[in-house]
Amino acid sequence: MSVEFSFLLVQALSGLASASSLFIIASGLTLVFGVTRIVNFAHGSFYMLGAYVAVSIVPWLLQIERSPTLFFVGVLISACVVGVLGVVMEILLLRRIYKVPELFQLLATFGVVLMVQDAVLYFWGPLDIAGPRAPGLRHGVMILDQRFPAYELFLIAAGPVVLGLLWLLMHKTRFGILLRAATRDRDMVGALGVNQALLFTGTLFLGAFLAGLGGALQIPRVSASAQMDLSIITEAFVVTVIGGMGSIGGAFLAALLIGQLQAFGVLIFPKITLVLVFLLMALVLVVKPWGLLGRPESTAGHTALPEGIMQPRGFAAAEKLLLLLAVLAAASVPIFGDTYTIKVATEVLIFALAAFSLNFLVGNGGIVSFGHAAYFGLGAYASGLLVTKLGMPMEPALIAAPLAGGFFAALFGFFIVRLQGIYLAMLTLAFAQIAYAVCFQWVEVTGGDNGIVGVWPSTWAASRSAYHYIVLVAAMAGILALRHVIYAPFGASLRAARDSAQRAEAIGIDVRTHRWLGFTIAGAAAGLAGGLYAFSKGSIDPTLLGIPLSVDFLAMILLGGMQTVMGPVLGAAAFHSIKDIFMPLTDHWRFLLGASIIALVLIFPRGLGGAYAALRARFSGGAP
Amino acid sequence: MDSIFFGRRALLAGGAGLAAAAAGRGAAAQGAPIRIGELNSYSRMAAFCIPYRNAMQMAAEQINAAGGVMGGRRLEFIFRDDGATPGDAVRVAEELLTRENVSFIAGTFLSNVGLAVADFANQRKRLFFATEPLSDAITMAQGNRYTWRLRPSTFMQTRMLVEAARGRTQKRWAIVAPNYEYGQSAAANFKRLIGGAIPGAEIIAEQYPALGRVDAGATVGALAQARPDAIFNVLFGPDLTAFVREGNTRGLFERRFVLSLLTGEPEYMIPLGDETPEGWVVTGYPWEQVEGAEHRAFVEAYRARFNDTPRKGSLLGYVTVQVLANMLNRANSLDNEVLVDTLRDLRTETVVGNVTMRGIDQQGSMGTWVGETTQRNGQGTMRNARYADGADYMFPEEEVRAARRA
């Protein structure tokens, strides 16, 4: 009995140590979000940089003297260095984009993620770097009959200490009081006459400092590696969302929950620890739409112009010509292009449909999805499984793709459309990750992470050109159908609900049901795109449902301009071309991709479609 | 084969190239170059893939300096990042074949990428020389005529380790493996094989942390609680470092026998540093202990060229080029059907000795080293290492036939 108890105790302590580490990182994320409203993907990169800087600085310091003091001095220096990098990012990038749509800011920080990944490889090399252990804390401490690392005891204490210091900072200093005020009401700070730029710079320093501290504190436990950023960022997001965005106390609570869930989860479900946290997040959001300690975002009295499709207008004569040319070009690719060109053109068409369906949600409905790839992937799986497992031909399998995408969009969407804003986006992410995990884990049916190969088209469609025409017809049909809906009363109702849900309800629109229907339609269209993709690649695998692909889709609609109807098509082509140009060029293509994303955000803050619209307005307005 | 010494002289193209390069400048290659498309996760899996590419380039240069292949044609590799996803990889493969006009393709690291490219190659009827992906499926259930793999598969490496445990007395085993195909199939292979090597052995605990996200404290705690006699570990990379550190502090490995896949490869051993545990039985590559003139020449050339020690990836890249060069010389044609037929049971003398591309499952017999971990000057290394020739650890032929028929 005592054996059992001591084990449970130590397991709980392990959970506390993880929770502490997680909290330190997540507190920075939640702070930055609270003040700037920027969903900072680069927070994970700061964490990684904290670890890399620490494995460089700390051993050097320890050569002077192997003392605990110098170890922690090194850790703090590393955190400060990262804090300064946060300031650099704020001044060089964020400061220029506070006024652009929130999603653009998110995309820009994602560009930073890509750049930092390659920068780390460049400066520190590809090999993982193990840091030194903390002097004086190398040993294990006997707790009852179990040995427990002294360093983890220290970590357990570090979390609450950071929480306490943050509390003091927030309540006893002018900076902290402003931080809290800004978190509660952004406009108020402007009204108070505070130098907003300075406040934001300070926040970014603090946020990056905490991320860097989290990373630097990990070096006695894990080696610094170039994959640390993405592995921590999703977890940090989960913590902030469960806790309530902007709430530091909530983040602490959520980190405790997740730490214990993982510590005991590995005992009961050793295979699904990854998805457990997303299940928890989905559960919390379904029950508490603003997280545990989050405040509802005040939407009443909100009169800002919506970000998204404004007044959709028909094609002008010149644009009809342009469209015709584009279709002709797409149709003539098999005649003039080589098989690779055909393949790329086919993919662009498929992604155009997927991006268009996402913008149907984001641009037209104001429903931001971080997990749109889920429906794309589920459509691909439906097709792929029917062909490979049931031996069905391509034609019915392709019909199943939108049905599957639509079915799961309806299932997940039922819960998703109940939420708002960033919480809604995070729930889409949670469901996407759950779907991903099922495809990943259910090896007997889905082939696990290897996926399933042999998803090739029927013989009549097997040639690259024949399949290209199928995709051309299907994608165009999908896009034009969705476009038609945007101009129809249903599409207008979605825009109405986006502009003012209160007004929409007051004129008799059932906002939730309309959003649900919209979500389902977008899911079906994404599913069709996924089915088309599966046959173009010949295989399906879980990356088709993954976060990176969801981010790619977002990047496409943002590059294209989410406030234009046809922008996403342009965005899909542009994004694919950028990737296609840079990937063969260098190993550091991610750096170039990230840099071009940032450049595009800075140069075309309303996307290519937006730039075109502005140009057009200039011409028609300025002409005598 | 118990010795790690290779006494044989290199006979064929690769070795000849080496010898020529060592002797000075040979006749430089002429004629239209032979282009080979190489796609790999250079960005995502840089630790393995960049040394791999380095060695390939070095090998190609040596061969070209010594007169090239197929009677004087240069060997030229076109390297591409595969984006580490099947979707990107298939597109890149297409690009290599269409735009770059490569004769055939090679490479890939991740199993899902390898399998997707293999299926693509089958569709396009072009040779795909899968160098790194470990998944058994590539040569078994999902094998196809055009796909050949060089590196010893998950099954082969697991089998080498299990054989090394033969005669041990530990009966209660715990498994810890990353939660994806490689980890799962290594665990499955281990469960299947361990009973044969240690009668009465049973698996009493299993942990499958997500790849790259091991919660080391919780995992070590759960394993220790099961009180196993021995542990079979499949974790690698950052997961391994975290696991080993946590296990060392908590005493998980004390008086426990550990079998560990890939841990002896420099890619994973170097980060362990002075935390390298003592006495684990691992597969790996103790490059500084491998004797044989060819191998030593390879190590010296690599160090001189790149100012770095060779990794497992480097060895694999080098051997790949040796086998491919031999294939081209034998086939003397770029017709992919001829190339595929030439590969069938092709024997190549390489820096690791003889490598045969077994025809029945299209799996190379390249082996790896099995030994115990130890520390020297605060660095991890292997002792009592011996080269386990892959030929001795392949899938039984009946099994291959059954799997590939389906």
Next chain:
Amino acid sequence: MTLLIVENLNKNFGGVVAARNVSFSLVAGEILAMIGPNGAGKSTSFNMVGGQLRPDSGRVLLAGQDITGLPPRAICRLGVGRSFQVAQTFLSMSVLENLQMALIAYAGRTRDMLARSSALFRDEALGLLNQVGMAEAAARPMGALAYGDVKRVELAIALSGAPRLLLMDEPTAGMAPAERAALMRLVADIARRAAIGVLFTEHDMDAVFAHADRILVLVRGEIIAAGTPEEVRANPEVQRVYLGTSGLRAALRARAAAHG
């Protein structure tokens, strides 16, 4: 017959009592004003009638039918049109499209995926805009209007469903005095002609006393007086609160200070 009966509505926000035993009624064609200082609970009461808020207790009857706790869209379909204190319109659309959208919604065609929304109900929409004097601005984007014009369009939206009851939370906020009087006259006119019951709040006492048939006075969630403008003006309790017709805020401050 009585169009609206509100019985003993209560609503608390945490410790704040926003409405306590609020009861009143309204007949068709009547114009009822609800006045009271800031934070008195006027908007809260409106929202409980309109369905935006669910009362803690009490009942709301519309033409005899219990509508307590129904969602706003259902209450809307039963013939209640409303405007909000902070005007709620569709900012991404043009003025005309706002009206078209409302008409589409009242016609129950929001799920139509085939028609082109810009072609629907054009004439009806223009007619409504004409009524509120906004026909000129039909093509302008909603976001470009002055706030007073936005309020006018919102009124047109509220009228587009041919409501039986109109709820207007500060309909003239942001308008010049002349505009206010014109708008209130318009509302009164429409209400009389179509026998619509109107419940409105205003801080502008001139508008209230000029147009209301009856007035409710709400202070701290409680109705302290009700009656015709003359009765309310004569009410000593109200007089204590209102020194004159425009001194509401000052009066309240004085009252609050007196009570400590």
